[in-house]
Every structure is written in structure tokens, then in C-alpha cells.
Amino acid sequence: MTSSRSPDPSPGGTRWLDAEEQKAWRAYLFGSQLLLDRLDRELTSATGISHAYYEILVQLSETPGRALRMSELADRCLSSRSRLSHAVSRLEERGWVRRQVCPEDGRGQLAVLTDEGFAALEAAAHVHVESVRTHLFDQLSPEQVASIRDVGETLLRHLDPR
Amino acid sequence: MTSSRSPDPSPGGTRWLDAEEQKAWRAYLFGSQLLLDRLDRELTSATGISHAYYEILVQLSETPGRALRMSELADRCLSSRSRLSHAVSRLEERGWVRRQVCPEDGRGQLAVLTDEGFAALEAAAHVHVESVRTHLFDQLSPEQVASIRDVGETLLRHLDPR
DNA sequence: AGAGCGTAGTTGAAGGCTTGACTATTCCGC
DNA sequence: GCGGAATAGTCAAGCCTTCAACTACGCTCT
Numbered sequence: 001m002t003s004s005r006s007p008d009p010s011p012g013g014t015r016w017l018d019a020e021e022q023k024a025w026r027a028y029l030f031g032s033q034l035l036l037d038r039l040d041r042e043l044t045s046a047t048g049i050s051h052a053y054y055e056i057l058v059q060l061s062e063t064p065g066r067a068l069r070m071s072e073l074a075d076r077c078l079s080s081r082s083r084l085s086h087a088v089s090r091l092e093e094r095g096w097v098r099r100q101v102c103p104e105d106g107r108g109q110l111a112v113l114t115d116e117g118f119a120a121l122e123a124a125a126h127v128h129v130e131s132v133r134t135h136l137f138d139q140l141s142p143e144q145v146a147s148i149r150d151v152g153e154t155l156l157r158h159l160d161p162r
Numbered sequence: 163m164t165s166s167r168s169p170d171p172s173p174g175g176t177r178w179l180d181a182e183e184q185k186a187w188r189a190y191l192f193g194s195q196l197l198l199d200r201l202d203r204e205l206t207s208a209t210g211i212s213h214a215y216y217e218i219l220v221q222l223s224e225t226p227g228r229a230l231r232m233s234e235l236a237d238r239c240l241s242s243r244s245r246l247s248h249a250v251s252r253l254e255e256r257g258w259v260r261r262q263v264c265p266e267d268g269r270g271q272l273a274v275l276t277d278e279g280f281a282a283l284e285a286a287a288h289v290h291v292e293s294v295r296t297h298l299f300d301q302l303s304p305e306q307v308a309s310i311r312d313v314g315e316t317l318l319r320h321l322d323p324r
Numbered sequence: 325a326g327a328g329c330g331t332a333g334t335t336g337a338a339g340g341c342t343t344g345a346c347t348a349t350t351c352c353g354c
Numbered sequence: 355g356c357g358g359a360a361t362a363g364t365c366a367a368g369c370c371t372t373c374a375a376c377t378a379c380g381c382t383c384t
Contacts, residue, residue: 014288025298031313031318033240035321050340052340069362071363078192080343081362082344083340085364086365106348106362107361107362107363108361133179135321139316148190148309149190151189151302151306151309154306155193155194155298159197160196232332242371244372244373248370268378269333
């Protein structure tokens, strides 16, 4: 019910979506859900690493020293502190990440990527990148690629103005 | 690690993303995650209905008779059968949906939207549509709206060719 | 009619995520 | 330095999702 009623003229009333807006919204919503779902499934079934965990490993691997404060890591992964804390515990059990007290701030913890973690990431990256190419870039024209970037950046500025 | 190495020339090797592709992919990924997250939070905190439940109610409300077979409903909501079955049970507890044996096929069940369910949906729709407008349509130009529809439909054709 | 197979849907256990409370540490103004 | 506010991170309870049985029904071939 992003509804089929006519636009509400009264100020303060809900600004309903017209038929074209609804089609755009539905296509965007279902398209991205389906894509994200598919990528997550392919990665998980091939490597045992969910996309959320993959993202954590990626962020660590791209940082000099392969270490980040827990909250910095949470921010970069669009994750809550609590969720990240749980996830790092599980990655620790697998031997891919190690916790370490932060030298500069005794309150803080560093999550450090281990060599095993880096190796696991490297293996997973092949699978994941291939999926992204198959299901996204192979489907889109250069103009479409430019526009998803443009829209993505627009939404980021609005929703996550660092 | 959608990585910074150079494109792999060997056939059969992973077709890595170049820098531009990575930026597009990251922007798309983070932008849609942030948007979907935000919409879900606003809807849930204002109405107690998660976006997943909202989708179920919408699909039922848009069907003549406000009733659908469980598997048809699952497909339309991009949900697994099991997940939908659990969700419908919870919606039943709230009195918003009712199960009914399917007349034509004794194996089947119909999920039927109750009047209370329809009323709850109507209330939630105001909140949700306002969020979608604020965080999506108010941010995008008409060209950008056209392109999210175009990309969405392209991905749908590839990932969900009914 | 009945055996066998496929389809529809449910269930329960296991594990992940969210919320909110809690501990520990640091920062800041006096 | 010292007391209070702020920050970092963890933990427990409850809900949601997934996976793998499992039940029930219908269809077809004999």
C-alpha cells in the first residue's frame, strides 16, 4: 500500500506516491533485495563466510596494520557496536581476527586481522567479485553503472553525512 | 577486498573490479543498505511493524479478496516458505491475518487479511510513504528516479525471470 | 484401489541480530 | 588530583531466520 489513491493536496497530509513513483520504488527495492540476497547466498555457500563477515575482513585488510578500533570498524561496516562485538567473537573462534587492547586508549580494543584471516579473505574475494560481476556489472550498461554510483553517492550524502 | 589489484588477464581467472567499478559498487551497496535500514527503523519504531511484515500486509491488501496462497505470498515477498509461515503465525496472533484451508486444494492454505490488519496497514502506510519520500524521492532528480527504475527492472529480469 | 512420488505447508532446533543494561576506562572542570 | 560525565565495549533476553525433517494431500500408473 504505497498506495493507489490520489496525491493528498492538504498540507501536513501524507504525500502519497503516484503510479510512476511506485514502479520506480518497487523496482529499486526488489532489485536490490534480490541482488544482495543472491550475492550473500553465493558467498556463504561457496566459502562459509556471510557478506557481513566478509565486509569486516575487507575493512580490516584495507587498513594499514590490518587493525581497527571496534567502533571505527562498526561504523565502516554499517554495523551496531553490539553486532560487531558478536561477529568479532565468532571470527576470533575461527582464528581470523584477534583482539588486542588499544595502546593509546585503555578503554578501546583493536580488532586485528590474522594471516589466516587474510588468507580466508583472499579465497573468498575471488568468489565474491565474480558474483558481483556476473549479477551486476555484466547486466548493466556503462551509463547504468554511472547512475548507480551517482544515486548511491547521493543517498550516502543524505543518510550518512560523515 | 573487491580489490586493488590489476584485472586478471588469464581466462578462467577472476575478473577483478577496477577502481571505478569498485566505487560504483560500494556506493550502490552502502547507499541501499543505509536506505533500507533507515526505512525499516522508522517504520518499526513508529508502528511496531517491520518492513518485512509490512510487505506481507501490502501484498494481501492489493489482492482481490485480500487473500493469497501461502507460497504465492512467499514469492511476492521474496521470502522463504518457512520464514513466511512463521511470520504469518505472528501476524495471526496480532489478529491481522487469518489462515483458511484452500477450497480448491486441500494441501493449500490461504492467508487472509482481516479488517484489523487492513486498518493497521493503513496507519503504517502514512509513516512508510512519508519516509520513502523523504529519504528517496526528495533526494533524487527525475532523471535519477528514472534510472533507479531502469536499473531495478534490469536486475529483476536477470535475477527473477518469472 | 493402492503404491509411489511430488507438492504445500509447518515445525523445532540452532544460531544470528537487536535492545538495553552494565562494567571499565578516560576526559574535563574545578 | 578528584568527582562526574562521556565513551568503549560486552553481555543477556528475546525475536527472527534458516535448515532439515516431517505431515498431509493430490496425482498418476497399474
